[in-house]
Amino acid sequence: MNTNMFSSGNREEAVAEYYKLQAAGYHHKYYRNDSEFDECIKAESELLQNTFRGLDVLEIACGTGFWTEFVAETANSVLATDVNSSMIAEAGKRLSHLSNVSFSVADAYCLNNVSEGFTGAFAVLFWCHIPRQRTGDFLAILHGKLLPGSPVVFICQLEDSDVKTHKTDKYGNKLALRRKDGKDFTILKNTPKKNQLIADLKHLADDIRYSVFPGSSYWCISYKTRAGK
Ligand SMILES: C[S@@+](CC[C@H](N)C(=O)[O-])C[C@H]1O[C@@H](n2cnc3c(N)ncnc32)[C@H](O)[C@@H]1O
DSSP, X not given: OOXXXXXXXXXXXXXXXXXXXXXXXXXXXXXXOOHXXXXXXXXXXXXXXXXXXXXXXXXXXXXXXXXXXXXXXXXXXXXXXXXXXXXXXXXXXXXXXXXXXXXXXXXXXXXXXXXXXXSEEEEESOGGXXXXXXXXXXXXXXXTTBOTTOEEEEEEESSOTTGGGOEEOXXXXXXXXXXXXXXXXXXXXXXXXXXXXXXXHTTTEEEXXXXXXXXXXEEEEEEEEOTTO
Protein backbone atom coordinates (compact mmCIF):
# COMPACT_ATOMS: atom_id res chain seq x y z
CA MET A 1 0.00 0.00 0.00
CA ASN A 2 1.19 3.48 -0.83
CA THR A 3 1.38 5.32 2.50
CA ASN A 4 1.14 8.67 0.71
CA MET A 5 -2.48 7.81 0.16
CA PHE A 6 -3.01 8.82 3.79
CA SER A 7 -2.76 12.41 2.69
CA SER A 8 -3.69 15.15 5.11
CA GLY A 9 -6.68 17.25 4.17
CA ASN A 10 -10.09 17.90 5.50
CA ARG A 11 -11.16 14.56 6.95
CA GLU A 12 -14.79 15.60 7.47
CA GLU A 13 -15.08 16.58 3.80
CA ALA A 14 -13.52 13.29 2.69
CA VAL A 15 -16.09 11.34 4.73
CA ALA A 16 -18.95 13.40 3.29
CA GLU A 17 -17.68 12.99 -0.28
CA TYR A 18 -17.13 9.26 0.14
CA TYR A 19 -20.75 8.71 1.23
CA LYS A 20 -22.12 11.09 -1.39
CA LEU A 21 -21.05 8.56 -4.00
CA GLN A 22 -22.70 5.67 -2.14
CA ALA A 23 -26.24 6.99 -1.86
CA ALA A 24 -27.79 4.98 -4.70
CA GLY A 25 -26.66 1.55 -3.48
CA TYR A 26 -26.26 2.16 0.25
CA HIS A 27 -29.59 0.78 1.39
CA HIS A 28 -28.84 -2.74 0.10
CA LYS A 29 -26.25 -3.29 2.82
CA TYR A 30 -29.07 -3.88 5.29
CA TYR A 31 -30.43 -6.90 3.41
CA ARG A 32 -27.89 -9.69 3.85
CA ASN A 33 -29.74 -12.89 4.57
CA ASP A 34 -27.82 -13.18 7.84
CA SER A 35 -29.93 -14.03 10.88
CA GLU A 36 -27.37 -12.72 13.43
CA PHE A 37 -27.25 -9.40 11.62
CA ASP A 38 -31.07 -9.29 11.51
CA GLU A 39 -31.23 -10.04 15.25
CA CYS A 40 -28.90 -7.14 15.91
CA ILE A 41 -31.02 -4.81 13.78
CA LYS A 42 -34.08 -5.92 15.73
CA ALA A 43 -32.39 -5.15 19.07
CA GLU A 44 -31.13 -1.78 17.83
CA SER A 45 -34.48 -0.74 16.38
CA GLU A 46 -36.32 -1.76 19.56
CA LEU A 47 -33.95 0.28 21.68
CA LEU A 48 -34.43 3.30 19.41
CA GLN A 49 -38.19 2.91 19.31
CA ASN A 50 -38.49 2.56 23.09
CA THR A 51 -36.16 5.48 23.76
CA PHE A 52 -37.89 7.91 21.43
CA ARG A 53 -41.54 6.96 21.89
CA GLY A 54 -43.67 10.11 21.71
CA LEU A 55 -40.68 12.46 21.28
CA ASP A 56 -39.63 15.00 18.66
CA VAL A 57 -36.41 13.52 17.39
CA LEU A 58 -33.44 14.95 15.52
CA GLU A 59 -31.49 12.35 13.54
CA ILE A 60 -27.92 13.09 12.50
CA ALA A 61 -26.44 11.49 9.36
CA CYS A 62 -29.60 9.59 8.41
CA GLY A 63 -28.24 8.14 5.17
CA THR A 64 -31.05 6.40 3.29
CA GLY A 65 -33.30 6.55 6.35
CA PHE A 66 -33.07 2.94 7.41
CA TRP A 67 -33.26 3.83 11.13
CA THR A 68 -35.52 6.82 10.54
CA GLU A 69 -38.27 4.46 9.47
CA PHE A 70 -38.12 2.46 12.73
CA VAL A 71 -37.99 5.54 14.94
CA ALA A 72 -40.89 7.17 13.10
CA GLU A 73 -43.14 4.29 14.16
CA THR A 74 -43.10 5.40 17.80
CA ALA A 75 -41.79 9.00 17.80
CA ASN A 76 -44.07 11.99 17.53
CA SER A 77 -41.87 13.43 14.78
CA VAL A 78 -38.43 12.89 13.22
CA LEU A 79 -36.27 15.44 11.44
CA ALA A 80 -33.77 13.32 9.52
CA THR A 81 -30.63 15.21 8.49
CA ASP A 82 -27.57 14.37 6.45
CA VAL A 83 -24.84 16.45 4.84
CA ASN A 84 -25.42 14.76 1.48
CA SER A 85 -28.45 15.74 -0.57
CA SER A 86 -27.98 12.44 -2.47
CA MET A 87 -28.67 10.53 0.78
CA ILE A 88 -31.60 12.79 1.71
CA ALA A 89 -33.08 12.24 -1.77
CA GLU A 90 -32.93 8.45 -1.33
CA ALA A 91 -34.42 8.64 2.16
CA GLY A 92 -37.11 11.07 1.01
CA LYS A 93 -38.17 8.75 -1.82
CA ARG A 94 -38.39 5.74 0.46
CA LEU A 95 -40.20 7.43 3.32
CA SER A 96 -42.47 9.90 1.52
CA HIS A 97 -45.51 8.07 2.95
CA LEU A 98 -44.56 8.91 6.57
CA SER A 99 -46.32 12.11 7.60
CA ASN A 100 -44.30 12.56 10.82
CA VAL A 101 -40.89 12.54 9.07
CA SER A 102 -39.23 15.55 7.48
CA PHE A 103 -35.77 15.90 5.97
CA SER A 104 -33.08 18.52 5.87
CA VAL A 105 -29.61 18.69 4.35
CA ALA A 106 -27.45 19.65 7.33
CA ASP A 107 -23.81 19.31 8.27
CA ALA A 108 -23.58 17.71 11.72
CA TYR A 109 -20.74 20.07 12.68
CA CYS A 110 -22.90 23.20 12.37
CA LEU A 111 -26.58 22.13 12.01
CA ASN A 112 -27.42 25.42 10.28
CA ASN A 113 -31.13 25.74 9.52
CA VAL A 114 -32.02 23.11 12.12
CA SER A 115 -34.37 24.58 14.72
CA GLU A 116 -34.06 24.11 18.49
CA GLY A 117 -36.35 22.40 20.98
CA PHE A 118 -36.04 18.73 19.99
CA THR A 119 -36.68 16.23 22.79
CA GLY A 120 -34.41 13.42 21.52
CA ALA A 121 -31.56 12.77 19.09
CA PHE A 122 -29.64 9.86 17.61
CA ALA A 123 -27.04 8.88 15.05
CA VAL A 124 -26.16 5.40 13.81
CA LEU A 125 -22.75 4.69 12.26
CA PHE A 126 -21.61 8.29 12.49
CA TRP A 127 -19.57 8.50 15.72
CA CYS A 128 -16.68 6.60 14.05
CA HIS A 129 -16.34 9.45 11.56
CA ILE A 130 -16.14 12.29 14.10
CA PRO A 131 -12.59 13.60 14.54
CA ARG A 132 -11.56 13.11 18.17
CA GLN A 133 -10.56 16.76 18.40
CA ARG A 134 -14.04 17.85 17.29
CA THR A 135 -16.11 15.61 19.57
CA GLY A 136 -16.75 18.40 22.10
CA ASP A 137 -17.84 20.90 19.44
CA PHE A 138 -20.04 18.33 17.74
CA LEU A 139 -21.80 17.50 21.02
CA ALA A 140 -22.20 21.14 22.03
CA ILE A 141 -23.89 21.94 18.71
CA LEU A 142 -26.13 18.88 18.91
CA HIS A 143 -27.10 19.52 22.53
CA GLY A 144 -27.88 23.13 21.64
CA LYS A 145 -30.77 21.79 19.54
CA LEU A 146 -32.22 19.70 22.41
CA LEU A 147 -34.18 20.48 25.54
CA PRO A 148 -32.46 19.55 28.83
CA GLY A 149 -33.13 15.94 29.84
CA SER A 150 -33.51 14.77 26.23
CA PRO A 151 -32.38 11.20 25.49
CA VAL A 152 -29.55 10.81 22.99
CA VAL A 153 -28.39 7.53 21.43
CA PHE A 154 -25.27 6.80 19.39
CA ILE A 155 -24.72 3.38 17.84
CA CYS A 156 -21.53 2.47 16.05
CA GLN A 157 -19.04 -0.32 15.33
CA LEU A 158 -16.65 -1.90 17.84
CA GLU A 159 -13.99 -2.56 15.21
CA ASP A 160 -13.50 -1.82 11.56
CA SER A 161 -13.15 -4.98 9.49
CA ASP A 162 -10.09 -3.97 7.50
CA VAL A 163 -7.79 -2.78 10.27
CA LYS A 164 -4.81 -3.36 7.97
CA THR A 165 -5.62 -0.14 6.18
CA HIS A 166 -5.45 1.86 9.37
CA LYS A 167 -3.00 4.50 10.46
CA THR A 168 -3.36 6.86 13.39
CA ASP A 169 -2.99 10.62 13.16
CA LYS A 170 -1.58 12.99 15.79
CA TYR A 171 -4.97 13.33 17.50
CA GLY A 172 -5.37 9.56 17.83
CA ASN A 173 -7.87 9.28 14.98
CA LYS A 174 -7.78 6.08 12.96
CA LEU A 175 -7.52 6.66 9.25
CA ALA A 176 -8.75 4.10 6.75
CA LEU A 177 -8.38 3.93 3.00
CA ARG A 178 -11.45 3.46 0.89
CA ARG A 179 -11.95 3.34 -2.86
CA LYS A 180 -15.20 4.27 -4.57
CA ASP A 181 -15.90 4.92 -8.25
CA GLY A 182 -12.19 4.89 -9.04
CA LYS A 183 -11.42 7.52 -6.40
CA ASP A 184 -9.32 7.02 -3.25
CA PHE A 185 -10.51 8.40 0.06
CA THR A 186 -8.78 8.62 3.43
CA ILE A 187 -11.59 8.57 5.92
CA LEU A 188 -11.73 8.62 9.70
CA LYS A 189 -12.82 5.33 11.21
CA ASN A 190 -12.54 5.59 14.99
CA THR A 191 -13.47 2.67 17.25
CA PRO A 192 -13.59 4.20 20.75
CA LYS A 193 -13.69 2.03 23.84
CA LYS A 194 -16.28 2.40 26.60
CA ASN A 195 -13.97 4.45 28.85
CA GLN A 196 -13.21 6.92 26.10
CA LEU A 197 -16.89 7.44 25.29
CA ILE A 198 -17.78 7.95 28.93
CA ALA A 199 -14.92 10.43 29.35
CA ASP A 200 -16.20 12.36 26.32
CA LEU A 201 -19.70 12.59 27.77
CA LYS A 202 -19.59 12.60 31.56
CA HIS A 203 -19.21 16.38 31.99
CA LEU A 204 -22.25 17.09 29.84
CA ALA A 205 -24.63 14.18 30.26
CA ASP A 206 -26.58 12.24 32.88
CA ASP A 207 -27.67 8.62 33.08
CA ILE A 208 -24.96 7.39 30.68
CA ARG A 209 -25.35 3.75 29.65
CA TYR A 210 -22.99 1.77 27.44
CA SER A 211 -23.80 -1.64 25.97
CA VAL A 212 -22.82 -3.97 23.17
CA PHE A 213 -25.62 -5.63 21.26
CA PRO A 214 -25.33 -9.37 22.04
CA GLY A 215 -23.57 -11.40 19.35
CA SER A 216 -22.81 -8.26 17.37
CA SER A 217 -19.98 -5.85 16.71
CA TYR A 218 -22.05 -2.78 17.55
CA TRP A 219 -21.85 -0.63 20.66
CA CYS A 220 -24.49 1.75 21.90
CA ILE A 221 -24.25 4.69 24.24
CA SER A 222 -27.33 6.43 25.55
CA TYR A 223 -27.66 9.35 27.95
CA LYS A 224 -29.74 12.40 28.83
CA THR A 225 -28.65 15.94 28.08
CA ARG A 226 -27.90 18.20 31.02
CA ALA A 227 -29.21 21.79 31.27
CA GLY A 228 -26.83 24.27 29.65
CA LYS A 229 -24.61 21.54 28.12
C1 LIG B 1 -22.09 5.10 7.58
S1 LIG B 1 -23.31 6.17 6.90
C2 LIG B 1 -24.64 5.90 8.06
C3 LIG B 1 -25.99 6.27 7.50
C4 LIG B 1 -27.17 5.89 8.39
N1 LIG B 1 -27.10 6.53 9.68
C5 LIG B 1 -27.22 4.40 8.59
O1 LIG B 1 -26.84 3.93 9.68
O2 LIG B 1 -27.65 3.70 7.66
C6 LIG B 1 -22.67 7.75 7.38
C7 LIG B 1 -23.58 8.90 6.96
O3 LIG B 1 -22.99 10.10 7.45
C8 LIG B 1 -23.28 11.13 6.52
N2 LIG B 1 -22.34 12.22 6.80
C9 LIG B 1 -21.02 12.28 6.55
N3 LIG B 1 -20.50 13.44 6.98
C10 LIG B 1 -21.53 14.13 7.55
C11 LIG B 1 -21.64 15.39 8.19
N4 LIG B 1 -20.57 16.19 8.32
N5 LIG B 1 -22.83 15.78 8.64
C12 LIG B 1 -23.94 15.00 8.49
N6 LIG B 1 -23.89 13.79 7.88
C13 LIG B 1 -22.71 13.35 7.43
C14 LIG B 1 -23.09 10.44 5.19
O4 LIG B 1 -23.66 11.14 4.12
C15 LIG B 1 -23.74 9.10 5.45
O5 LIG B 1 -25.11 9.14 5.13
